[in-house]
Amino acid sequence: MEFSEQLPIVVQALNQGFLQTLKLFFVTLLGAIPLGLIISFGSMSRFRPLSYLTKIVVWIIRGTPLMIQLLIIYFMPGLMGNNIWGGGESGRFLAASVAFVFNYACYFSEIYRGGIQGVPKGQEEAGLVLGMTKSQIFFKITLLQMIKRIVPPMSNEIITLVKDTSLARIIALQEVIWAGQSFMKGNQGIAGVIWPLFFTAVYYLIFNGILTVLLGRLEKKLEYFR
Amino acid sequence: MAILEVQHVSKSFGNKEVLKDISFSLEKGQVLSLIGSSGSGKTTLLRCLNFLERPDGGVIRVNGETLFDAGDAVTGQESEIRKKRLHFGLVFQSFNLFPQYTALQNVMLAKELLEKEKPDYKWRKKEIHAQIEAEAKELLDQMGLSDRMDNYPHQLSGGQCQRVAIARALALKPDILCFDEPTSALDPELTGEVLKVIKSLADQETTMIIVTHEMAFARDVSSQVIFMDDGHIMEQGTPEEVFINPKKERTKQFLSRYTEG
Numbered sequence: 055m056e057f058s059e060q061l062p063i064v065v066q067a068l069n070q071g072f073l074q075t076l077k078l079f080f081v082t083l084l085g086a087i088p089l090g091l092i093i094s095f096g097s098m099s100r101f102r103p104l105s106y107l108t109k110i111v112v113w114i115i116r117g118t119p120l121m122i123q124l125l126i127i128y129f130m131p132g133l134m135g136n137n138i139w140g141g142g143e144s145g146r147f148l149a150a151s152v153a154f155v156f157n158y159a160c161y162f163s164e165i166y167r168g169g170i171q172g173v174p175k176g177q178e179e180a181g182l183v184l185g186m187t188k189s190q191i192f193f194k195i196t197l198l199q200m201i202k203r204i205v206p207p208m209s210n211e212i213i214t215l216v217k218d219t220s221l222a223r224i225i226a227l228q229e230v231i232w233a234g235q236s237f238m239k240g241n242q243g244i245a246g247v248i249w250p251l252f253f254t255a256v257y258y259l260i261f262n263g264i265l266t267v268l269l270g271r272l273e274k275k276l277e278y279f280r
Numbered sequence: 281m282a283i284l285e286v287q288h289v290s291k292s293f294g295n296k297e298v299l300k301d302i303s304f305s306l307e308k309g310q311v312l313s314l315i316g317s318s319g320s321g322k323t324t325l326l327r328c329l330n331f332l333e334r335p336d337g338g339v340i341r342v343n344g345e346t347l348f349d350a351g352d353a354v355t356g357q358e359s360e361i362r363k364k365r366l367h368f369g370l371v372f373q374s375f376n377l378f379p380q381y382t383a384l385q386n387v388m389l390a391k392e393l394l395e396k397e398k399p400d401y402k403w404r405k406k407e408i409h410a411q412i413e414a415e416a417k418e419l420l421d422q423m424g425l426s427d428r429m430d431n432y433p434h435q436l437s438g439g440q441c442q443r444v445a446i447a448r449a450l451a452l453k454p455d456i457l458c459f460d461e462p463t464s465a466l467d468p469e470l471t472g473e474v475l476k477v478i479k480s481l482a483d484q485e486t487t488m489i490i491v492t493h494e495m496a497f498a499r500d501v502s503s504q505v506i507f508m509d510d511g512h513i514m515e516q517g518t519p520e521e522v523f524i525n526p527k528k529e530r531t532k533q534f535l536s537r538y539t540e541g
């Protein structure tokens with residue numbers, strides 16, 4: 055097959071794979087952003103058992119590779135006789151989503167905690183002395199200062215997440231690298247070629263480029279105060 | 281009648297007694313200076329008055345109304361405290377301005393939030409906003425900051441920040457304005473401008489309690505001075521009594537640190 059014939063087939067397959075990559079990316083963000091907040095409240099709780107428990111869970115999740123977590127979450131239910139994920143690509147996607155959301159929520163929770171605790175106590179006290187309620191203080195004073203603090207570390211995590219989605223390949227989720235690799239083994243009459251894999255890299259580069267610009271803009275927007 | 285009466289206030293952190301049987305009163309329009317060495321409990325006393333700390337014992341009255349009575353649990357209820365706080369204003373050593381708001385917005389914010397809670401706010405929104413803004417501008421003007429209103433705190437010098445903080449506290453028209461070492465975080469060349477503003481407030485008979493290490497200023501501005509030592513009121517009286525003829529050895533010792541060198 056000529057290269058010019060191969061190209062549209064490969065691009066079509068990579069597009070489809072990248073769609074799966076994007077889906078995992080957005081589902082992870084959508085789930086981990088709020089879940090991370092809940093976890094950070096847990097770790098800051100004054101109820102000691104809860105804060106210890108949360109901190110231990112966060113320590114385990116952050117201290118072990120996401121790849122192990124993926125494998126365990128995907129295979130363990132089935133091996134224990136109850137495959138809760140169901141078969142096929144949708145089952146793999148569900149399992150990957152759970153693993154990613156939980157893993158990233160733990161990372162985010164630490165960032166939130168830093169952001170929340172990084173706002174000086176004096177800000178809240180100044181609000182209290184001026185007769186504000188706790189919720190007025192949160193929404194009118196501390197929230198934006200927290201956001202400003204967490205945007206740079208969150209940006210780093212988000213860029214990492216884009217690349218981490220490729221780990222889902224370990225449970226055969228058909229994301230973009232899986233698609234690229236398929237042309238090494240043989241797919242739609244194309245086999246033994248490496249260049250589709252290089253193409254996958256371009257997808258990551260472009261997407262991360264766009265994200266970097268957008269997140270950089272957000273950071274800039276918050277630069278009007280210190 | 282005294283505008284502020286503090287009776288037998290005590291406060292401990294853990295088993296460390298930080299305030300011990302503090303009693304004093306203050307007349308309307310007068311200025312009280314609180315002096316004393318580091319750790320003597322001056323900040324804690326101001327924080328108790330502003331309900332940032334809850335005393336373990338004692339009574340606090342403003343205009344005859346009992347705001348706090350350690351023997352009466354009702355006076356310590358969280359829901360009530362918010363209203364009671366408004367009798368006092370507090371200017372912090374470290375300013376604590378809100379960084380995301382301009383000088384003008386810093387001064388307006390609290391007042392606006394209070395007005396928003398009133399039932400007629402919806403109908404008179406524009407009018408109320410305009411009035412708050414006019415008052416805030418006038419206060420900033422009075423602080424010598426008319427050309428700084430639209431600057432953010434990080435664009436202002438320490439002295440300017442502290443003057444914004446004073447305007448912010450004044451915007452709620454507190455009965456008693458408290459200052460916790462308002463010039464301690466400032467470069468020496470900037471303390472003057474803040475002290476000048478506080479002096480002008482004293483001349484307008486603003487009731488104030490000032491914690492300060494600026495002894496010459498305290499002597500000049502106050503009608504009453506309290507010297508605190510290790511959580512006690514060691515000595516209190518007019519500036520002449522405390523600064524010129526202190527009775528206690530401890531007071532003399534403390535003051536000598538400021539006259540030497």
Ligand SMILES: Nc1ncnc2c1ncn2[C@@H]1O[C@H](COP(=O)(O)OP(=O)(O)OP(=O)(O)O)[C@@H](O)[C@H]1O
Nearest residue numbers: 293294296298316317318319320321322323324325
């Ligand atoms: N939240 C707290 N928990 C425990 N101890 C505290 C707390 N706040 C103050 N203290 C202690 O109470 C004592 C009095 O503190 P305070 O800040 O009132 O002193 P101060 O007179 O304002 O001193 P300075 O001149 O240094 O500001 C100090 O020994 C301090 O360590």
Ligand SMILES: [Mg+2]
Nearest residue numbers: 322323324460
């Ligand atoms: Mg102090």
